[in-house]
Amino acid sequence: MPLAYAAEGIARMTGREPFVTKDRLRIAQYRMFFNAAKAERELGFRARPYREGLADAIEWFYKAGLLQMVAEPRLGPAAHPRTARMPSKAGATMTVSGEAFLSQLTAVAAEIESLIDRLLAAPAIEGKRARPQRLLDAMRYASLNGGKRFRPFLVVAIAALFDVPRKRALMVGAALECVHCYSLVHDDLPAMDDDDLRRGHPTAHKAFDEATAILAGDGLLTFAFDILARPDAHPDPAVRIELLLALARASGLGGMVGGQMLDLAAEGRFADGRPQAFDEAAVTTLQAMKTGALLRFACIAGGILGQAIGAEREALERYGSAVGQAFQIADDLLDIQGDSTILGKAIGKDAKAGKATLVGVLGSEQAKARLKTLVAEAVAALAPFGAAAWVLMEGAKFVAERKA
Amino acid sequence: MPLAYAAEGIARMTGREPFVTKDRLRIAQYRMFFNAAKAERELGFRARPYREGLADAIEWFYKAGLLQMVAEPRLGPAAHPRTARMPSKAGATMTVSGEAFLSQLTAVAAEIESLIDRLLAAPAIEGKRARPQRLLDAMRYASLNGGKRFRPFLVVAIAALFDVPRKRALMVGAALECVHCYSLVHDDLPAMDDDDLRRGHPTAHKAFDEATAILAGDGLLTFAFDILARPDAHPDPAVRIELLLALARASGLGGMVGGQMLDLAAEGRFADGRPQAFDEAAVTTLQAMKTGALLRFACIAGGILGQAIGAEREALERYGSAVGQAFQIADDLLDIQGDSTILGKAIGKDAKAGKATLVGVLGSEQAKARLKTLVAEAVAALAPFGAAAWVLMEGAKFVAERKA
Numbered sequence: 122m123p124l125a126y127a128a129e130g131i132a133r134m135t136g137r138e139p140f141v142t143k144d145r146l147r148i149a150q151y152r153m154f155f156n157a158a159k160a161e162r163e164l165g166f167r168a169r170p171y172r173e174g175l176a177d178a179i180e181w182f183y184k185a186g187l188l189q190m191v192a193e194p195r196l197g198p199a200a201h202p203r204t205a206r207m208p209s210k211a212g213a214t215m216t217v218s219g220e221a222f223l224s225q226l227t228a229v230a231a232e233i234e235s236l237i238d239r240l241l242a243a244p245a246i247e248g249k250r251a252r253p254q255r256l257l258d259a260m261r262y263a264s265l266n267g268g269k270r271f272r273p274f275l276v277v278a279i280a281a282l283f284d285v286p287r288k289r290a291l292m293v294g295a296a297l298e299c300v301h302c303y304s305l306v307h308d309d310l311p312a313m314d315d316d317d318l319r320r321g322h323p324t325a326h327k328a329f330d331e332a333t334a335i336l337a338g339d340g341l342l343t344f345a346f347d348i349l350a351r352p353d354a355h356p357d358p359a360v361r362i363e364l365l366l367a368l369a370r371a372s373g374l375g376g377m378v379g380g381q382m383l384d385l386a387a388e389g390r391f392a393d394g395r396p397q398a399f400d401e402a403a404v405t406t407l408q409a410m411k412t413g414a415l416l417r418f419a420c421i422a423g424g425i426l427g428q429a430i431g432a433e434r435e436a437l438e439r440y441g442s443a444v445g446q447a448f449q450i451a452d453d454l455l456d457i458q459g460d461s462t463i464l465g466k467a468i469g470k471d472a473k474a475g476k477a478t479l480v481g482v483l484g485s486e487q488a489k490a491r492l493k494t495l496v497a498e499a500v501a502a503l504a505p506f507g508a509a510a511w512v513l514m515e516g517a518k519f520v521a522e523r524k525a
Numbered sequence: 526m527p528l529a530y531a532a533e534g535i536a537r538m539t540g541r542e543p544f545v546t547k548d549r550l551r552i553a554q555y556r557m558f559f560n561a562a563k564a565e566r567e568l569g570f571r572a573r574p575y576r577e578g579l580a581d582a583i584e585w586f587y588k589a590g591l592l593q594m595v596a597e598p599r600l601g602p603a604a605h606p607r608t609a610r611m612p613s614k615a616g617a618t619m620t621v622s623g624e625a626f627l628s629q630l631t632a633v634a635a636e637i638e639s640l641i642d643r644l645l646a647a648p649a650i651e652g653k654r655a656r657p658q659r660l661l662d663a664m665r666y667a668s669l670n671g672g673k674r675f676r677p678f679l680v681v682a683i684a685a686l687f688d689v690p691r692k693r694a695l696m697v698g699a700a701l702e703c704v705h706c707y708s709l710v711h712d713d714l715p716a717m718d719d720d721d722l723r724r725g726h727p728t729a730h731k732a733f734d735e736a737t738a739i740l741a742g743d744g745l746l747t748f749a750f751d752i753l754a755r756p757d758a759h760p761d762p763a764v765r766i767e768l769l770l771a772l773a774r775a776s777g778l779g780g781m782v783g784g785q786m787l788d789l790a791a792e793g794r795f796a797d798g799r800p801q802a803f804d805e806a807a808v809t810t811l812q813a814m815k816t817g818a819l820l821r822f823a824c825i826a827g828g829i830l831g832q833a834i835g836a837e838r839e840a841l842e843r844y845g846s847a848v849g850q851a852f853q854i855a856d857d858l859l860d861i862q863g864d865s866t867i868l869g870k871a872i873g874k875d876a877k878a879g880k881a882t883l884v885g886v887l888g889s890e891q892a893k894a895r896l897k898t899l900v901a902e903a904v905a906a907l908a909p910f911g912a913a914a915w916v917l918m919e920g921a922k923f924v925a926e927r928k929a
Binding site: 253260303331332333335346351373375378390406 | 655656657659660661664707711714716717734735736737739740742743744746747748750751754755761762763765766769770773774776777778779782783785786787789790794795810
């Protein structure tokens with residue numbers, strides 16, 4: 122049964138049939154789900170401390186070349202018609218782990234999509250009052266949109282470092298995604314950034330109407346705290362409260378909402394109508410609040426779930442902070458040189474609106490150099506977790522190199 | 526020191542100097558703050574169960590005519606120039622307790638105002654990032670507005686039944702008020718009810734601008750959960766989580782936000798543009814969500830803080846539900862026959878907008894009769910708490926009879 126699950130998982134994630142041996146499938150399963158406890162038990166790795174054991178395991182997989190299997194099953198030439206289109210394995214280690222990262226990202230995205238779908242189902246939970254259909258539709262439209270779900274991925278991958286049950290990490294990821302999606306809905310409103318397109322589809326107020334979009338955003342924000350307060354997120358109320366407080370701080374006045382306010386101020390909305398001159402420090406603060414705070418929360422949340430110790434939390438904060446900054450610089454670079462058909466939204470809007478960006482302050486070349494430094498910082502921050510954190514290192518690279 | 530505090534409290538609450546004996550002041554202090562433990566200890570009431578002891582005390586105060594003192598100190602004719610304007614004491618029992626209720630309401634309002642003022646101070650708490658000034662200003666404008674603070678009053682008065690430290694109840698009341706105020710800001714937006722006036726002042730989007738109002742609402746909603754997640758609200762994380770979940774449910778999709786959606790639907794926003802015909806059951810559901818859910822939460826919250834037992838919680842829910850319905854009917858009656866200068870907002874808007882109200886469905890006379898029944902239900906629900914709950918009985922009457 123777990124074997125069949127792994128086979129299915131590999132097929133879904135890679136789009137390829139897993140024509141591999143049972144042993145390799147089992148190894149792949151551990152690799153995919155980072156189930157350290159099972160790896161210890163069944164493969165006989167050193168049991169304590171588990172994280173070292175896990176790191177050993179991952180290293181062993183790497184050396185044995187088995188990690189490649191996940192992304193690229195070693196098929197006999199005639200075993201499967203799709204073999205011919207597979208890339209050569211030469212020099213594939215980096216690419217392969219990047220591909221494996223994408224597979225994990227996709228897997229988390231699918232799980233988050235299905236979890237939010239279930240949480241936002243029509244019948245009210247626990248005999249509560251009816252959920253008005255139009256509002257429910259709008260909240261589903263805004264949250265079940267095929268997003269990358271990079272924030273939930275961070276929660277899940279970091280929680281896995283601490284052997285947190287995946288179900289809990291997914292609940293936290295779903296809550297975080299509700300906050301992210303609400304912020305997009307409100308950000309797109311005519312009185313805010315006035316966007317018609319989001320991820321290639323009409324924005325919520327275009328698909329529905331402004332009042333419905335405002336309420337759908339309010340509903341998603343409220344729902345995020347509803348999700349986090351449930352025992353499914355963590356059985357210990359103290360852990361749930363810690364998560365909740367961290368999310369509220371990351372999302373509010375001193376975090377995301379505050380950052381959006383600074384963003385509008387930078388456009389010159391409230392002064393004389395002309396864009397304000399933001400220097401590098403001001404732009405960094407703005408972005409640390411607007412985009413950085415939620416990404417940082419995603420990284421800390423895994424540590425809170427795993428009840429990480431102080432040094433581990435600091436490492437996660439450093440990683441989260443670097444990833445957050447990298448994410449925003451990449452976003453700003455995409456706005457000036459991205460492909461709107463891949464991005465699913467209009468490009469060149471930031472410059473036109475007079476948005477304060479680091480690309481604007483530093484120029485493209487220096488911004489790209491900064492991006493590289495930030496990725497290196499993110500990877501370095503993960504050192505305490507050893508090889509177990511490779512997928513998060515790939516995540517940092519992905520953030521810097523993404524096209525959408 | 527406690528004596529001086531009581532004297533000050535009486536002066537502030539009644540606008541009259543407390544020229545009374547020390548003993549009476551001390552009794553007044555117990556009466557005002559419902560400090561059952563101290564009353565037991567210092568006045569020698571039966572210690573267990575405390576609530577019965579408290580009820581006994583209140584009854585004793587009543588019989589001894591001492592309750593009147595709070596609202597109307599027995600001054601010698603020459604003792605104070607304001608004596609002449611005092612009402613006669615004949616048949617004053619009801620009036621006096623109504624006045625004492627208003628004094629308590631006013632006291633809670635002042636405490637909530639000062640607590641929110643402190644919570645929303647400019648320097649960020651715990652070394653967090655700066656709070657953008659314009660956003661902070663708008664959040665303060667929307668929440669420090671001299672509201673009646675009836676919801677926090679309910680929390681405080683009900684928590685007092687269970688001897689909960691007042692500071693905790695005030696924190697929960699402040700969180701609840703943030704949710705209430707955010708809902709007013711978003712409700713007033715041009716895309717929603719399009720109101721220019723709120724409590725006699727320009728609405729947030731008029732005083733600032735639409736984008737700032739949207740963000741200020743988002744910020745207040747987020748801040749409510751921030752406040753509730755703090756240990757000041759209750760030292761036990763399990764109690765805080767229970768409060769948080771209840772508030773999220775009351776405010777979200779199946780509560781207030783859902784009710785606002787139904788309200789707009791009733792106007793005919795989403796169908797053919799004509800108001801929809803809502804029958805009594807549909808209007809009752811709409812209002813139980815839109816206004817009722819938060820008022821019900823206010824009543825339940827006191828019980829959660831006090832870790833009330835099942836029967837007590839059921840009584841509080843019945844009280845909360847009746848008060849919630851009464852509140853909305855009174856609101857709808859005020860909209861058709863109120864005084865806009867007292868109300869601080871335009872009247873006749875609901876009928877014009879085609880809002881679904883019970884007054885519309887039942888007619889004014891039947892709605893007034895329903896109001897009386899609901900007040901009687903609310904008072905009856907409080908029976909298990911005995912005389913200790915008199916201020917909440919007065920609260921139910923106030924809701925039905927208020928002019929603003």
